[in-house]
Amino acid sequence: MALALFSILVTGCKRASLPDAASPGAQLYVSRCGNCHVPYNPHEMTASMWDTQVTMMESKIQAAGMPALTSDERESIVEYLKRNAGTE
Numbered sequence: 001m002a003l004a005l006f007s008i009l010v011t012g013c014k015r016a017s018l019p020d021a022a023s024p025g026a027q028l029y030v031s032r033c034g035n036c037h038v039p040y041n042p043h044e045m046t047a048s049m050w051d052t053q054v055t056m057m058e059s060k061i062q063a064a065g066m067p068a069l070t071s072d073e074r075e076s077i078v079e080y081l082k083r084n085a086g087t088e
C-alpha cells in the first residue's frame with residue numbers, strides 16, 4: 001500500500017505537466033531542452049540555478065553537435081524557467 005502510493009507520487013511527479021505549458025517559452029523549452037532527457041520542471045531549481053544550468057547545457061548541446069541556442073531562444077527559455085522557478 002505504502003509502496004503503491006509512493007510510485008503514484010513519483011510517476012505523478014515525473015509526468016506532471018509543465019507550468020504554463022502553452023506559452024511560447026514553454027514550447028521552446030520542450031523542443032530545445034527535452035530531447036536528451038525529459039524537460040525538468042522549472043520549480044525544481046531557483047532562478048540563479050537555471051542560469052548556471054542553461055550555460056552547462058549549452059556545452060552539452062555543442063558537444064552533441066546540435067544547433068546552438070540562438071540568443072533569442074536562450075532568452076526566451078531562461079525567461080520561462082525563471083518565471084516558474086522554485087524559491088529554494
Ligand code: HEC
Binds near residue numbers: 036057058061066077
Ligand atoms: C545534448 C543533450 C542535452 C540537451 C539538448 C540538454 N541537456 Fe540537460 N542534461 C544532459 C545530460 C547528459 C545531463 C546529465 C547530467 C550531466 O551529465 O551533467 C543533463 C542534466 C540536466 C539537468 C539536471 C542537472 C542536475 O544537477 O540534476 C537539468 C536541470 C538540465 N539538464 C536542463 C537542461 C536545459 C534547461 C536544457 C536546454 C537549455 C537542456 N538540459 C538540454 C543533456 C542535455
